[in-house]
Amino acid sequence: MRTKRLKVLAVSVLLGLLASACAAPPPAAAPAQPAAPAADQTFTVGMVIVGPMNDKGWNEAHVEGTKYVMEKMPNVKFEYVDKVNPGDRPNVKGSQVADELIAKGAKVVIFNSDDFKDDALETAKKHPNIVVIHASGDYAWKEGKNYKNQPNLGNLMSKMEPGWMIAGCASALGSENGKIGTVGPLINEETRRYASAAYLGARYCWENYKKRDPKELQFKITWIGFWFNIPGVTLDPTKVADDFYNGGFDVVMSAIDTPEVAVQGKKAAEAGKAVKYHHYDYKGGCELAPDICLGVHYYNWGPGYLDIIKRAMEGTYTGTWTWAQADWKDLNNPDTSAFGYIKGKALGAENEKFLDQFIKGLGDGSIDLWKGPLNFQDGSVFLKDGEKATDQQIWYLPQLLEGMEGPSK
Amino acid sequence: MKVELRHIHKHFGAVHANNDVSLTVEAGTIHGLLGENGAGKSTLVKxxxxxxxxxSGEVVLDGRTAHIQSPADALRYGIGMLHxxxxxxxxxxxxxxxxxxxxxxxxxxxxxxxxxxxxxxxAQFNFDIDPQARVSDLTVGERQQLEIVRLLANGVGTLILDEPTTGISASQKTLLFEALRKLAGEGKSIIFVSHKLEDVEELCDCVTVMRRGQVVGELDLRADGLRQTEGKWPRDQHFSIAARIVEMMFGKELAMPVKPPTHQDEVILSVEGLVLRSDRLEMRIEHLAVQRGEVIGVAGLEGSGQQLFLxxxxxxxxxxAGTIRLADRDLTHKPYRDFLQAGVCYVPADRLRDGLISGLTIQxxxxxxxxxxxxxxxRAAATAEAERAIATFNIRGRPDTLVERLSGGNQQRTQLALMPSPLNVLLMEHPTRGLDIESTLWVWQQLIARCKQGTAIVFASSDLDEIVQYSDRVMVFSGGRVSPPIAASELTADSLGQMIGGRF
Amino acid sequence: MLYRVGAFVISLVLIGLVVVLSGASPITVIGRMLSGAFGTADQIGRVVATLSPLLLCAAGLVYTFNAGLYNLGVEGQITFGAIAATLVLRLLHPEGASASLAPPPLTIALAIVAGGIGGVLWGLLAGALHVYGRISEIFAGLGLNFAATGIAIYLIFGPWKRPGVASLSGTQPFDESLWLGTFGQTEATPVALILGLIALAITIVVMRNTYFGLRLRAVGKNLRASYVLGVPARRQLLSAFFICGLFAGVAGALQVVGVFHRLIPNISSNLGFLGLLVVMLVNFDPRWILPVAFFFSALNIGSLQLPLSLGLESSLSGVIQGLLVLFALIGRGLAQRYGRKLEH
Amino acid sequence: MEFNQLLVILATAIAAATPLVFACIGETITERAGVINLSAEGTVMLCAMVGFVVAKATESVWLGFVGATVIGALIALIVAYGTITLKQSQIAIGFVLALLCSDLSAYLGNPYVRIPGPTVPPAFPIPILQDIPLIGPLFFREGDVLVYAGYVLIAATWVYFYRTRGGLTLRAVGEQPAAAFARGHNVVALRYAYTLIGGALMGIAGAAFSLDFKAGWSYRHTAGYGWIALAIVIFGGWNPLRAALGAYLFGILQSLASVAQSAIPDVPTQAFTVAPFVLMILVLVLTSGDWLDRLLSYLPVSARRSLSRALRTAPPAALGRPFEQD
Known part of the structure; x- marks a missing residue:
């Protein structure tokens, strides 16, 4: 009997709570007014972030980009929800988070991962008056394979392939034994073209600057299965990095969102191993272990976001596919370049010269590595002799290239 | 070590398990402690x-008061127990x-x-145990030997053995007795709790008999004299020692049979060459045929295999091995379900463990x-049914009373109420344990009514009066041996006591 | 009573303490979470969308708990149900095909049925290991959870991967014709809610009013005595696993057709574990599941507001749920230990 | 791949299994006393967080370990109080704590995600021992203080279990608490003590992750390892040596998964992640039934004894059951 009374009590408390919640003033439903606010009004942008926002990698680079925007446009405010992935937030979908952000007043919603392509589309359809930006992805690319005619959905992606070539080049220059390992995320078109670009850069510099036989170059990639570690689901990048360092790979490149490669490299170096790493995504990547860092190619999302948000505020944005280019005159210019490159201490003065040469060549077009003859990993022909790859061929790269180790699919 | 227990009292709820029990065990003697189940001897040695x-009460060791609150204390005083x-x-x-x-x-x-x-x-005691053998691979006898050796190595001065001869072989028993005599010879005191008269006779220097929580007699077997505590036993030299002990344990006279004849000619339950084994026991029942309406009482001290048999x-x-047949159906090795369908019902002794489900209501x-x-x-029908059962079986409770809230007697009534009808064979353990006289009479009224309808009852009880009063025939179990059924009218207190003590 | 209320109060105090420790005000947090759960139709819809599978799981767990079993394998049963449902959807609507081989409503129905069957298989596997292999259902269940997730990941990565993409983000979403209909624009699907409520209603009736439920409780409270009284104990235990697997599997199928519209590695979304907490909190009594499950769902949805502007972690909802259940258990223990002494 | 590199990879895999070793040994000790601490998943994770935070705040790695140890023991104290004193289900309490502590770590550890913090000093080889062929490079070259402490722990636990009076008592308490009580042991106090010790070791395991082998703290940093530890304890048959072996094997399996990816792309790498659990169930199936005994009974006594000792991994008889003193 006693327990019964307790339960009655508990439930009435509960119901009371619920009732008071329902009695609360009905919150404003997503106001779907066209976006043309006065300059003094805050303009809210929502950002759906796939991983932790302070990951010293991909996600933090996006957050840096938003800071840039806020600096330039003080009336813009960002709302973030991070760790939006089924491992970290079970039963939460990107589109749900977008709904929340829109309910909070966001006029622009940015999805920061390729994995959100379905969510971005769903959100764009559900909220036709909201500008939805999918960072990476190709749904707004008219010439692409997956064009969806959704005017309020746009794509923004830095054209990082040359960045990867520089990274590959620096790694090859930094490697003594020609064994370069890459800790890769998951296998898709983006990661395939990135890894391949890195390989092309590495091979070029190995052959042309180091004057070594490309056959001596071992370029291996191990995919962990996601952009970052989800315990029990992905391979543990800590382990994968360790295995590279211990397996005789003297340079390990990170292609994932999080800094395990740097952390483990630091440990290995402290234990007396002659190893170096190449970071990715985040500007400050070399600070994790400066002495063994070859360099970092990082995203500079700020200018791209600024442009889109400006246009969204004016109400003139319509979904476009933007493959933002680097500013080859000033690669690290925060206002103009879509990505940047910072050389690491471990590169060495002589190699720096080579790398500068390489960057210059990429910038003026004298070095074009997407040029035949190139074969796919299975030996089939990708580009015939002298043939240049189109944007589509690069974007939708179906396989890794010949000479690379690691699964393509 | 001389052990004295003085005016020990112990209550378990309403039960007065030890009522002013005093016991003295001289150093260098083997002291038998006898009594029926529930007599309080286990409580005393525990x-x-x-x-x-x-x-309340006092434990005095070698003249000094001992403070024993836990087994650790007892061990420190040099008291070891063999369970x-x-x-x-x-x-x-x-x-x-x-x-x-x-x-x-x-x-x-x-x-x-x-x-x-x-x-x-x-080696000292001629025990042969492989030190590296797992205990699970040892026999009960060897495990006992191991315990004795262990306790001795701990330097015990007093050794308590609780029913040590159940489940061990004859040769192991000989070894055990030799060891115990040797220990007594070394000045250790030994308390030997047992049912078996012959063991006690053979081994003990002195016997204390308990009944219903009290000491009812002591017997110095060496002097072969009888020291009386109650004074109602005549000093008659014709009494054998065993007979005296039996008398003390069970009382002098048995009640008269009161059960009307209800048996019919038809054999309902028959057992041939049945061999039953447990960890401690192996027993064999050659032949038993129970007739419809008949009541078979199973006597014997608890743990002698009655439960296994039922x-x-x-x-x-x-x-x-062996066969069990119900009427003309062979039920050997058939699943329990088939037994249920054949109209067999088992009413266990431990009501809340095996018979009723705590947390569920009568209904x-x-x-x-x-x-x-x-x-x-x-629901309505179930309530009505439960109310009918409550009324019929006079249960003090409501349909929605949880069974664990019922008193022991009412739990037993509930168990009876749950018996299916019609019923061919009813197998019961201690049908009236913990019940007052009125309830006991009432329970048997119900049971006899069942017999009249053709149900055969086989019941085990530690109450010899109940056995004799209500059985048509009686089987006696003793340490794995089973007597053939004997007509209740032919039994005397002495013959029954002797059989329970293992003499038949 | 005193102890239970006391324990409840302590858990509330501790929750407050945890919130304060992270530098926030409990009142703000409560307000934010409430408005996050019931602020908009979308949010209420989402609460309902979480509630539906949770009801199914909790209802299923009532059977196993009442049979005296800790079915920690419920997560795996959800996952395997989801896998089975995905299999049927893929068979009936092959990738690249323009239309299903069966009408969409039938396809969805078949997928849900398949989910139930999948859950039953996984549940019975745990049950068989327990009943015949004499393996603790706890460890069998936990192991099978990981095994089911492993299978799901293998399929997502291998045979069922999106064209050209080997990612844990899941399989290719199904055609929209195969999505369960929703209440308006929200994510709550009537079918899921109805199934959840039906499962719960059936469970309440079964536990209260049927011989099956009575026998189940008997087995759970005293296996031996119920066997002596003629209850087929093994069959009863296996039935409990069967039903729990069935409900959990259906929940898994609903996650596929109603929520994610594809198979993802964490398709169970910890709903099984949440269900375990719910049923433990209500002390295995199905009548209280609805309010508690509703409260838990609201917490989970409302907690999404915490990172927004408060900068807190959403896992506060889990902390609240965990503390409530922990102290409910401790309160129960205190009442059993000291409450009786007071009575005497 | 060269043999030496393989050795180094294996050695690092072995070293990286150190936190699991601590967790498995801790859980083994607790379970040997008859208590299942099902909270392992949450304990390890919360302690990883606390260890990191304390180390960061005090700039002392070792204080971090102390903090983690204390928290691990505190969680174990809740388990002990709830299950030994209040006699609630070990499964219920442990399970709730597993979920609760995981969430608590995520909630309270949020400000500390991915910031650099102090770490255990780097690896160093052990003189002399490192030159033993095979054993040296595998065990005594790639380890740091914790790795070697792990070896000491394994050895010490084994010695304690099988060579000391305390260890014998511990095993006795888990097998037959009533008998242990009869022999004068305070079963309740012993169970409390061993539950706390086990919890403390799991706390060290957590800190070993966040201050060494997965340095730093991130959301659900050690997710999965607690459950794996529970599985390995069963796989190891409640024997510290075998449990440690299981932990090392798991580490090697994980490395295999990454090394094997390009070599054998047909085997899904997830197979390696799930392996410990499937193995655990298999071990249980093999050792729980009667059939092993029946099979062994055909063998001669001497062979039967050693074989049964090698194969039989029955759990402590009183595992999971409260001790009722009458």
Whole structure:
């Protein structure tokens, strides 16, 4: 009997709570007014972030980009929800988070991962008056394979392939034994073209600057299965990095969102191993272990976001596919370049010269590595002799290239 | 060591398990402690060995008051107890068991030294135990030997043995007795709790008999004289020792049979060449044929195999050999379900463990028993049914009373109420344990009514009066031996006592 | 009573303490979470969308708990149900095909049925290991959870991967014709809610009014005595696993057709574990599941507001749920230990 | 791949299994006393967080370990109080704590995600021992203080279990508490003590992750390892040596998964992640039934004894059951 009374009590408390919640003033439903606010009004942008926002990698680079925007446009405010992935937030979908952000007043919603392509589309359809930006992805690319005619959905992606070539080049220059390992995320078109670009850069510099036989170059990639570690689901990048360092790979490149490669490299170096790493995504990547860092190619999302948000505020944005280019005159210019490159201490003065040469060549077009003859990993022909790859061929790269180790699919 | 227990009292709820019990065991003697189940002897030795704390009274060792609150205390005073089910660690090896809890051991084990001690002690008593054998692979006798050796290595001055001769072989028994005599010879005091008259006669110097929580007599077997505590027993030299003990244990006279004849000619339950085995017992029942309406009483001290036998007849225990037939159906090795369908019902002694389900109400029990192929419980019908049962069986409770809230007697009434009808064979343990006289009479009224309807009843009881009063025939179990059924009218207190003590 | 209320109060105090420790005000947090759960139709819809599978799981767990079993394998049963449902959807609507081989409603129905069957298989596997292999259902269940997730990941990575993409983000979403209909624009699907409520209603009726439920409780409370009283104990235990697997599997199928519209590695979304907490909190009594499950769902949805502007972690909802259940258990223990002494 | 590199990879895999070793040994000790601490998943994770935070705040790695140890023991204290004193289900309490502590770590550890913090000093080889062929490079070259402490722990636990009076008592308490009580042991106090010790070791395991082998703290940093530890304890048959072996094997399996990806792309790498659990069930199936005994009974006594000792991994008989003193 006693327990019964307790339960009655508990439930009435509960119901009371619920009732008071329902009695609360009905919150404003997503106001779907066209976006043309006065300059003094805050303009809210929502950002759906796939991983932790302070990951010293991909996600933090996006957050840096938003800071840039806020600096330039003080009336813009960002709302973030991070760790939006089924491992970290079970039963939460990107589109749900977008709904929340829109309910909070966001006029622009940015999805920061390729994995959100379905969510971005769903959100764009559900909220036709909201500008939805999918960072990476190709749904707004008219010439692409997956064009969806959704005017309020746009794509923004830095054209990082040359960045990867520089990274590959620096790694090859930094490697003594020609064994370069890459800790890769998951296998898709983006990661395939990135890894391949890195390989092309590495091979070029190995052959042309180091004057070594490309056959001596071992370029291996191990995919962990996601952009970052989800315990029990992905391979543990800590382990994968360790295995590279211990397996005789003297340079390990990170292609994932999080800094395990740097952390483990630091440990290995402290234990007396002659190893170096190449970071990715985040500007400050070399600070994790400066002495063994070859360099970092990082995203500079700020200018791209600024442009889109400006246009969204004016109400003139319509979904476009933007493959933002680097500013080859000033690669690290925060206002103009879509990505940047910072050389690491471990590169060495002589190699720096080579790398500068390489960057210059990429910038003026004298070095074009997407040029035949190139074969796919299975030996089939990708580009015939002298043939240049189109944007589509690069974007939708179906396989890794010949000479690379690691699964393509 | 001289052990004196003075004016020990112990209550368990309403039960006065030890009522002003005093007992003196001289150093260098083997002292038998006898009594029926529930007489309070287990409680007494558990108090001495620290398992149970007494309500009042005093333990005096070699003239000094001892403060025993836990087994650890008792061990420190040099009191060791050998439990009926050896309290050891089956997955460990013999030598590990020997070392476990040993006071002599240092923080770092020295198995070699321990093994030397162990072997020396074993040799002393002609025990043959492989130190590396797992205890789970040893026989009950060997486990006992192991315990004795272990306790001795701990330097006990007083050794308590609870029913040590059940489940061990004759040769092991000889070894045990020799060892005990030897220990007594060394000045240790030994308390020997047993049922078996012949063992007591053979071994003990002195016997104390308990009944209903009190000491009812003491007997110095060496002097062959009878010291009386109650003074109502005549000094008659014709009484054998065993007869005197039986008398003290069970009372002088048995009640008269009161059961009307109800048996019919048809044999309902028959058993041929039944062999039953448990960890401790192996027994064989050559032939038994129970007729419809007949009541078979199963006498014997608890743990002599009665439960095993009843459960085998109920289909809850697989016989090692032999057949069980119900009317003309062979039910040997058939699943329990078939026994139920054939109209067999088993009413266990431990009501809340085996018979009723704590947490369910009377009404739910009734529903559980009457459930058939229907899906839904008809609440009203179930309540009505439960109310009828409550009225019929005079249960003090409501349909929604949880069974664990009922008193023992009312739990028993509930068990009876749950018996299906019609019923061919009813197998019961202690039908009236814990019931007052009125209830006992009432219960048997119900049971006899069942007999008249053709139900055969086989029941085990530790109450000899009940056995004689209500049985047509009586079987006696003693340490794995089973007597053939004897007509209740032919039994005398003495013959029954002797049989229970293992003489037949 | 005293102890239970006391324990409840302590858990509330501790929750407050945890919130304060992270530098926030409990009142703000409560307000934010409430408005996050019931602020908009979308949010209420989401609460309902979480509630539906949670009801199914909790209802299923009532059977196993009442049979005296800790079915920690419920997560795996959800996952395997989801896998089975995905299999049927893929068979009936092959990738690249323009239309299903069966009408969409039938396809969805078949997928849900398949989910139930999948859950039953996984549940019975745990049950068989327990009943016949004498393996603790706890460890069998936990192991099978990981095994089911492993299978799901293998399929997502291998045979069922999106064209050209080997990612844990899941399989290719199904055609929209195969999505369960929703209440308006929200994510709550009537079918899921109805199934959840039906499962719960059935469970309440079964536990209260049927012989099956009575026998189940008997087995759970005293296996031996119920066997002696003629209850087929093994069959009863296996039935409990069967039903729990069935409900959990259906929940898994609903996650596929109603929520994610594809198979993802964490398709069970910890709903099984949440269900375990719910049923433990209500002390295995199905009548209280609805309010508690509703409260838990609201917490989970409302907690999404915490990172927004408060900068707190959403896992506060889990902390609240965990503390409530922990102290409910401790309160129960205190009442059993000291409450009786007071009575005497 | 060269043999030496393989050795180094294996050695690092072995070293990286150190936190699991601590967790498995801790859980083994607790379970040997008859208590299942099902909270392992949450304990390890919360302690990883606390260890990191304390180390960061005090700039002392070792204080971090102390903090983690204390928290691990505190969680174990809740388990002990709830299950030993209040006699609630070990499963219920442990399970709730597993979920609760995981969430608590995520909630309270949020400000500390991915910031650099102090770490255990780097690896160093052990003189002399490192030159033993095979054993040296595998065990004594790639380890740091914790790795070697792990070896000491394994050895010490084994010695304690099988060579000391305390260890014998511990095993006794888990097998037959009533008998241990009869022999004068305070079963309740012992169970409390061993539950706390086990919890403390799991706390160290957590800190070993966040201050060494997965340095730093991130959301659900050690997710999965607690459950894996529970599985390995069963796989190891409640024997510290075998449990440690299981932990090392798991580490090697994980490395295999990454090394094997390009070599054998047909085997899904997830197979390696799930392996410990499937193995655990298999071990249980093999050792729980009667059939092993029946099979062994055909063998001669001497062979039977050693074989049964090698194969039989029955759990402590009183595992999971409260001790009722009458």
């Amino acid at each position: 108090i001495l060995s620290g398992f149970i704390t007494r309500d 009926q089910d050896p309290l050891d660690f089956p997955p460990l090896t013999a030598i590990e068991n020997f070392m476990a809890g040993s006071l002599a051991m240092r923080a770092i084990l020295n198995p070699r030294a321990a093994e030397r001690t162990f072997r020396a002690l074993c 459960m085998a007849c109920a289909g809850l225990e697989r016989p090692a 739910e029990h009734v529903a559980l028993r009457t459930s058939n192929r229907r899906l839904f419980i008809n």
